[in-house]
Amino acid sequence: MECITVTFELDVFDESAFRQAAYEQARRQGCTDAQDYLDKDKMSLNDCARINIDPGSSPAGSQIL
16 A cells, blocks of 8 residues: 655635535535534634545545545
């Protein structure tokens, strides 16, 4: 097995919109704590990025760590 690292920078220029997108994605995924994505004291922007960008399922033959 080979592990590949992908690094990128993401400019979040509208935190409210980014958090709203994370909230909506969490709801689509059935997360019971979806509301927490709107609260910066409960979820970081990194948490929001993870749910906004991670497709939820990895491509065949791989696993997103």
